[in-house]
Structures are given as structure tokens and as C-alpha cells.
Amino acid sequence: MLRRLTPGLLALAFVLTFAACGRKEEEEEEAAAPKATTSTAAAPAAAPAAAPATGGATITGKVAFSGTAPALEQIKMEADAFCKGAHSAPVYTQDVVVNGNGTLQWVLVYVKEGVTGNYPPSAAPVTLDQKGCQYSPHIFGIQAGQPLKIVNSDGTLHNIHALPKVNAEFNIGQPFQKMETIKKFDKPEVPLRFKCDVHKWMGAYCGVFNHPFFATTNDQGTFEIKNLPPGNYVIEAWQEKYGAQTQNVTVSGSETKTADFSFKG
Numbered sequence: 001m002l003r004r005l006t007p008g009l010l011a012l013a014f015v016l017t018f019a020a021c022g023r024k025e026e027e028e029e030e031a032a033a034p035k036a037t038t039s040t041a042a043a044p045a046a047a048p049a050a051a052p053a054t055g056g057a058t059i060t061g062k063v064a065f066s067g068t069a070p071a072l073e074q075i076k077m078e079a080d081a082f083c084k085g086a087h088s089a090p091v092y093t094q095d096v097v098v099n100g101n102g103t104l105q106w107v108l109v110y111v112k113e114g115v116t117g118n119y120p121p122s123a124a125p126v127t128l129d130q131k132g133c134q135y136s137p138h139i140f141g142i143q144a145g146q147p148l149k150i151v152n153s154d155g156t157l158h159n160i161h162a163l164p165k166v167n168a169e170f171n172i173g174q175p176f177q178k179m180e181t182i183k184k185f186d187k188p189e190v191p192l193r194f195k196c197d198v199h200k201w202m203g204a205y206c207g208v209f210n211h212p213f214f215a216t217t218n219d220q221g222t223f224e225i226k227n228l229p230p231g232n233y234v235i236e237a238w239q240e241k242y243g244a245q246t247q248n249v250t251v252s253g254s255e256t257k258t259a260d261f262s263f264k265g
Contacts, residue, residue, distance in 0.1 A: 054227060054229065055227055055228045055229030055230060055251075056227065056228075056253065056254035057227075057228040057229070057230065057251035057252065057253065057254060057255055057256070057257070058224060058225065058226045058227075058228065058251075058254075058255075058256040058257075059224070059225045059228065059233075059235060059249055059251065059256070059257050059258075059259050060222065060223065060224045060225075060256060060257075060258055060259075061109070061222070061223060061258050061259040061260045061261065062103050062217070062220070062221045062222045062223070062260055062261075063103055063104045063107045063109070063217050063221050063223070063237055063239075063260070063261045063262070063263065064102060064103055064104070064221065064260065064261070064262040064263070065098050065102055065103060065104045065221075065262070065263055065264075065265060066102075066262060066263075066264045066265070067264045067265035068265050069096070069098040069265055070096050070265060072092040072093075073092060073093045074090050074091065074092055075091045075092060075093060075201045076201075077091065077133060077199075077201075079199075080133065080156055080198075080199060082133070082154060082155055082156035083132070083133035083154075083156065083199065086132040086133060086154065087132060091132070091134070093201070094106060094134075094138045095203075095240050095241050096239075096241050096242075096265070099219055099220060099221050101220060101221065102221075103217070103220060103221020103222070104217060104221055104239060104263060105217055105218060105219050105221065106137075106138050106139040106216060106217065106239075106240075107139070107216065107217040107221075107223075107237050107238065107239045107261070107263075108139050108140075108141060108190070108191070108205070108207050108214065108215075108216055108237070108238045108239075109214065109215050109216070109217065109223045109225065109235065109236070109237045109238075109259075109261075110141060110190070110207055110209060110213060110214035110215070110225070110235070110236060110238075111211065111213040111214070111225065111228075111233050111234070111235060111236075112233075112234045112235065112236040112246060113233065113234035114231050114232050114233035114234055115210075115211045115213060115231075115233070116229075116231070117229070119143070119210065119211040119212055120145075121143035121144060121145035121146035122143065122146050122212070123146075123147070124146075124147075125146070125147035125148060125149040125182065126140060126141075126142045126146060126147070126148055126149070127148075127149045127150075127151060128140070128148060128149070128150050128151070128160075128194070128204065128206075129151045129153050130150075130151065130152045130153060130154055130158045130160070130174070130196070130202070131153040131154060132154070133154060133156070133158075133199050133201075133202060134202060135194065135196075135202055135203065135204035137204070137216065138203075138204050138205075139204065139205050139206070139216050139240070140204075140206050140207075140216055141206060141207045141208075141209060141214035141215070141216065142185065142206055142207070142208055142209070143208070143209055143210065143211070143212060144184075144185055144186055144187055144188055144208050144209065144210050145184055145185075145186065146184065147182050147183075147184060148182065148183045148184060148185070148206075149180055149181075149182055150172070150174070150180065150181045150182075150183060151178075151179070151180050152174035152176070152177060152178065152179045152180075153177065153178070154177060155177045157173065157174070157175045157198055158173070158174050158175075158196055158198060158199070158202075159171070159172070159173045159174070159196055159197040159198045160172055160174065160181075160194060160196060161194065161195050161196065161197050162183070162192065162193075162194050163192070163193045163194070163195065164185070164189055164192045164193075165189060165192075166187050166188075166189040167185040167186060167187050167189055167192065167208065168185075168186070170183060171197070185208045187208065188208050188209055188210050189207070189208045190207040190208070190209075190236075190238060191205045191206070191207060191238060191240070192205065192206050192207070192208055193205050194206070205240055207238070212227070213225050213227075213228060228251050230251060230252040230253065231250070231251065232248065232249075232250045233248070233249050233250070233251070234246050234247075234248055234249075235247055235248075235249050235259050237261040239263055242263040242264075242265075245261050245263070247259055247261070
């Protein structure tokens with residue numbers, strides 16, 4: 001029986017070792033990360049419960065890229081045999097992903113200003129997976145109070161370390177495949193960074209909002225934000241290396257408006 005327990009105890013000891021890593025390194029990495037943009041409007045003051053405002057308007061658009069794309073940086077996974085064996089082709093960093101049509105993937109687009117009303121968070125969790133020793137998705141949005149389901153799909157130890165500025169920090173280990181952990185963020189915050197203390201190349205970001213009006217650009221560089229009530233909105237596009245851009249959009253009824261952005265390398 002001791003032999004059956006020993007691997008688990010060793011893995012947990014490994015997690016504790018990384019959780020105790022020097023704070024100095026974390027502070028240096030945080031200082032080097034892009035500065036947080038002003039988060040979405042603060043949560044409404046306490047008031048009698050009200051049904052969320054609903055609407056039928058949609059904002060769509062794309063995020064273009066101009067200039068010279070940065071050279072792809074290959075991730076070296078030799079330090080972990082599982083990670084290296086999980087890929088048959090080279091794996092590259094995802095901080096700037098230029099699509100074949102000249103657009104950018106992994107740009108977080110959201111309503112920064114103009115939202116009114118109460119929007120209770122969905123009970124359905126958003127999943128952050130660790131697969132092939134990379135986070136999936138790399139960039140995502142979630143509502144404050146919505147469950148975040150963190151999954152380890154790999155047969156190796158992962159340690160997920162959230163580094164918020166506003167919300168509570170957490171640092172958890174998942175030494176076994178198929179482990180799941182549920183976490184929640186209480187306050188709006190953009191951006192909120194994740195890293196793995198075991199595999200230094202692993203990183204992801206999320207935006208935490210008090211409404212459901214956000215999206216992430218896909219492999220065609222496009223996004224869609226649906227069900228907006230009539231109003232005047234400030235739309236922000238945030239990219240982890242190039243920062244943020246905003247523009248004003250007014251919608252009414254069930255119309256669709258376009259909001260395109262462009263970042264220069």
C-alpha cells in the first residue's frame with residue numbers, strides 16, 4: 001500500500017516546492033507583463049434584484065495586423081518528456097498569432113463602457129484546459145462569479161498560478177491526469193494572467209466582466225458580441241503584446257454594427 005501512495009506523495013511534495021518559489025521572481029515577471037487596462041465599469045451598487053436588460057443588437061468585426069510579423073519563437077519542451085512527446089511538430093509561443101489572412105487571433109474584445117443593468121453570471125463553467133503542456137484557450141473571457149473549471153488533460157504535473165491585481169491570487173497543483181479544480185473571480189479585471197510554475201513557457205490571460213458582452217478573435221481574426229441592448233458603448237480590443245484600442249459604437253433595435261481594429265507590428 002505504501003508503494004501505491006508514494007508517487008502521489010512525491011507529486012504533492014513537488015507541487016508544494018513550486019508553490020513556495022521565491023516571490024521575487026514572480027514580482028519581476030509581473031512587472032514585465034503588459035500593464036492592466038482600466039477594467040470594465042464597476043459592479044452596480046446594491047439594489048433590489050432586477051431582471052437583466054436584454055437586447056437584440058450585435059457588434060461584429062475583425063482585428064487586422066499590419067507591418068512585419070514577429071518571428072515565431074519555438075517552445076523547447078525537452079525538460080519534460082511527456083510534453084515533448086505530446087507533439088509531432090514544433091510548437092510556438094502564442095503571444096502574437098498572425099492568421100493567414102493578415103488578422104490576429106487571441107485578441108480579447110469587449111464592452112468597456114456603457115453597460116447598464118444586472119447580468120447574473122452563468123452557472124455553466126468556462127473551461128481552462130492544460131493539454132499538450134499549453135493552456136487552452138490562450139485568451140478567454142468569463143463573468144465575475146462564473147465557475148472556472150481548470151482541467152489537467154496531460155499525464156504530467158501542472159501548477160496553475162493566477163496572478164490577478166484585483167481578485168484573490170491562487171496557486172494550485174494538479175499532479176494527475178484528469179484532475180479538475182473549480183475557481184471563481186469576484187471582481188471585474190482585465191487582463192488577468194495565468195502561468196505554470198513547472199513549465200515556464202505556459203501562459204494564458206482572461207478578462208473578468210460583470211456582463212456577458214465579450215468575445216475572443218478566432219483563426220480568421222473575427223469576433224461577434226450579441227444580444228446588446230440599445231445604447232452607446234465603448235468597445236475595447238486588448239492584445240497581450242500590443243496593448244489596447246477602443247472605439248465608440250451606438251446600436252439600437254436588432255441592428256448589426258461593425259467595429260474593426262488594426263494593430264501594427
